Structure formats: structure tokens, C-alpha cells
Amino acid sequence: MSHETFAPFRITVCGLDELHGHCERGVSHVLSIMDPELAPPPVFGAFGEHVRLDLRFDDIIEVLPGKQAPQRDHVQSILAFGRELTAEADGAHLLVHCHAGVSRSTAAMALILAQARPDRGPAEAMAEVARIRPQAWPNLRIIEMGDALLGLRGQLVTAAYERYRQVAAVNPGHVKFFKEMGRGREVEHLDIR
Secondary structure, eight states, rough: OEOSSSOOOOEEEEEGGGGGTTTTTOOEEEEEOOOOOOOOGGGGGGSSSOOOEEEEESSSSSOOOOHHHHHHHHHHHHHHHHHHHHHHHHTTTTEEEESSSSSHHHHHHHHHHHHHOOTOOHHHHHHHHHHHOTTTOOOHHHHHHHHHHOOOTTTTHHHHHHHHHHHHHOOOOOHHHHTTTOOOOOGGTOOOO
């Protein structure tokens, strides 16, 4: 799903299985976030000329044996990519994807939007992510590091917790799912059981 009003560039967030539907949409920039062992999807060859940042880490929020957690340098790369995009925004179209287009990609998009529009505030940036991608459940570890790097004093983290509350209110099963996935910090403060 795309949206064109909040940022000075067009935005699409999707999962791997949706990439083929965006080949002819004029995507100029791609932020590709996938598991460490995966190669870039071949579909990018059909996108035409574009600037792409490939990041590889697992969708986890704690350091776990045998997994690659998002690191500060990953988040710094996301923010640098966002700064470059904003500087050349005229006519740009950013596509951000991860495996499902729910967690890593929406966290990255929240950081890029919060950085691009500091005048709108972190809560508005998170609301825009939810509007673009209604199933958004941003990865808390990415949000925490980005919040610190952007000097947002916890405002983006607070917005992420509000997003979890909104999603869990509609689908309480998410609380159990994310606890079982080792992401209990995302749901521990929710009043929904």
C-alpha cells in the first residue's frame, strides 16, 4: 500500500511475496531487510534502476544464540539512507520490505518518517506507518535504537507501545504470539490478555 502526503517522497511497505506487484510502480529507492542467510530477491532485476540498501538481521528484539539481532550500525545505515532519500526527494519513491512487511520494515519506516518530518512528531510518524501498513507491528529493538539516535527521548518508543495496544485490541492473539516469539517486552505493558 502506498501513501504520498506525510513525507516528501512516495512510500510503499510490503513483504517478500508482494514485491512482484511493485516492479512497474516507479520505485527509485529500496530498503531491503531480510534474514541473514537470504540473498537479494531476483525480482529486483525487474525494478529498473534504483538505489538499494540491503540489510540482513533476524526479526528479534533480544540477543539470542544463533540469531543476528538488529544492531546500532544497522539502524545508523537506515537513518543515513533516509537522510540521502530526503535530500533528493523530488519524485522519489521508497519501497521498504522485510519478510512479511510487518515488523522490521515498519520499524525502519517509522524511523525514516520521524527523521524526515521532525515537525510532525514521533506519534504522527507512527500513525502514518499504521495508515500505510495497517498490520504494522514495529520491531521494538529497532525503534529503541532509532529513538536514541534521533534524540526523541522515548517518544517513538511510546508511539510503538501505543501501536501494539491498537493491534492487540483488534487481534488479542498477537499478544500470545509475540510472547511466544521471545518478544515479551513489546506486550508486557498491554492491558489486553
